[in-house]
Amino acid sequence: MSHRVLVEAGPAAGVAVLKFRNPPVNALSLEMLMELVISLEKLENDKAVRGIVITAENPGIFLAGLDLTEMCGRNPAHYAKYWEAVQELWLRLYQSSKVLVAAINGACPAGGCLASLTCDYRVMADNPKYTIGLNETQLGIIAPFWFKDTLVNTVGHRAAEQALQLGTLFPPAKALQVGIVDQVVPEEQLQSAALSVMAQWLAIPDHARQLTKTMMRKPTVDQLVKQREADIQSFVGLISQDSIQRALQTYLQKLRQKKG
Numbered sequence: 001m002s003h004r005v006l007v008e009a010g011p012a013a014g015v016a017v018l019k020f021r022n023p024p025v026n027a028l029s030l031e032m033l034m035e036l037v038i039s040l041e042k043l044e045n046d047k048a049v050r051g052i053v054i055t056a057e058n059p060g061i062f063l064a065g066l067d068l069t070e071m072c073g074r075n076p077a078h079y080a081k082y083w084e085a086v087q088e089l090w091l092r093l094y095q096s097s098k099v100l101v102a103a104i105n106g107a108c109p110a111g112g113c114l115a116s117l118t119c120d121y122r123v124m125a126d127n128p129k130y131t132i133g134l135n136e137t138q139l140g141i142i143a144p145f146w147f148k149d150t151l152v153n154t155v156g157h158r159a160a161e162q163a164l165q166l167g168t169l170f171p172p173a174k175a176l177q178v179g180i181v182d183q184v185v186p187e188e189q190l191q192s193a194a195l196s197v198m199a200q201w202l203a204i205p206d207h208a209r210q211l212t213k214t215m216m217r218k219p220t221v222d223q224l225v226k227q228r229e230a231d232i233q234s235f236v237g238l239i240s241q242d243s244i245q246r247a248l249q250t251y252l253q254k255l256r257q258k259k260g
């Protein structure tokens with residue numbers, strides 16, 4: 001039984017809706033990553049499901065990205081386990097044979113943005129409070145190569161380089177202009193817009209669309225698959241550094257003090 005991920009049958013045949021519900025901010029904790037992987041595996045094996053709309057149960061925060069508390073003050077074995085789970089989620093999403101449509105109904109930084117970038121299409125609610133992007137440099141950390149590759153595959157090299165160096169979080173109109181999202185719609189129309197685009201994608205025969213998706217994505221997937229263990233060791237080495245730990249602690253404190 002999953003607590004942090006809700007899977008519902010969509011209103012249209014062949015469509016499931018996967019909702020994030022990990023309060024307060026839908027951070028990708030280890031438990032949440034594991035529940036997501038299990039939910040995605042079940043959906044992947046369900047022949048009746050051809051497409052999945054991915055969204056947050058409560059509007060406001062789509063995903064707050066990776067859970068910073070999983071990357072602070074822990075031991076190397078924990079960092080390794082956590083990173084393997086992050087890799088696994090990305091591999092499941094990026095290689096999914098289903099049509100994935102992200103209905104972005106809230107803040108979508110870093111790991112949240114990455115998850116949405118693995119989808120085939122992104123619709124974002126037109127709310128200036130919501131932003132999306134790979135903001136890692138703002139935290140004093142670096143987006144790993146496969147985060148970078150996923151962004152490059154979406155927006156091209158120049159836009160990705162600029163966005164990554166600056167750690168830009170784009171509001172909806174700017175995100176559309178850069179190409180991080182494909183469509184921006186009034187908030188109340190988000191779910192219907194996601195279902196409408198899903199219907200267009202499902203009009204294509206599955207086998208042709210799936211083989212095309214694999215052809216487009218395989219080189220990027222292969223890069224991680226062939227160096228998964230090295231990537232884990234690289235993450236553990238970097239995240240264990242005192243300077244990175246200090247940067248993450250400072251960022252977490254800033255988030256906590258925001259309220260005070």
Ligand SMILES: CC/C=C\C/C=C\CCC/C=C/CC(=O)SCCNC(=O)CCNC(=O)[C@H](O)C(C)(C)COP(=O)(O)OP(=O)(O)OC[C@H]1O[C@@H](n2cnc3c(N)ncnc32)[C@H](O)[C@@H]1OP(=O)(O)O
Binds near residue numbers: 066069231252
């Ligand atoms: C091979 C390896 C190569 C390199 C290795 C080096 C680095 C590794 C790279 C790792 C990649 C990481 C990618 C990430 O995803 S990092 C996380 C980035 N996320 C963010 O920057 C988002 C931060 N949060 C926010 O901006 C806001 O919280 C948000 C807009 C989401 C919501 O705002 P709101 O005002 O509604 O809530 P807050 O009061 O800010 O937060 C409520 C409580 O939640 C805590 N919180 C928020 N975000 C996180 C998070 N990502 N992880 C853990 N906890 C989080 C926040 O501190 C508040 O806590 P309390 O005060 O209630 O205790």
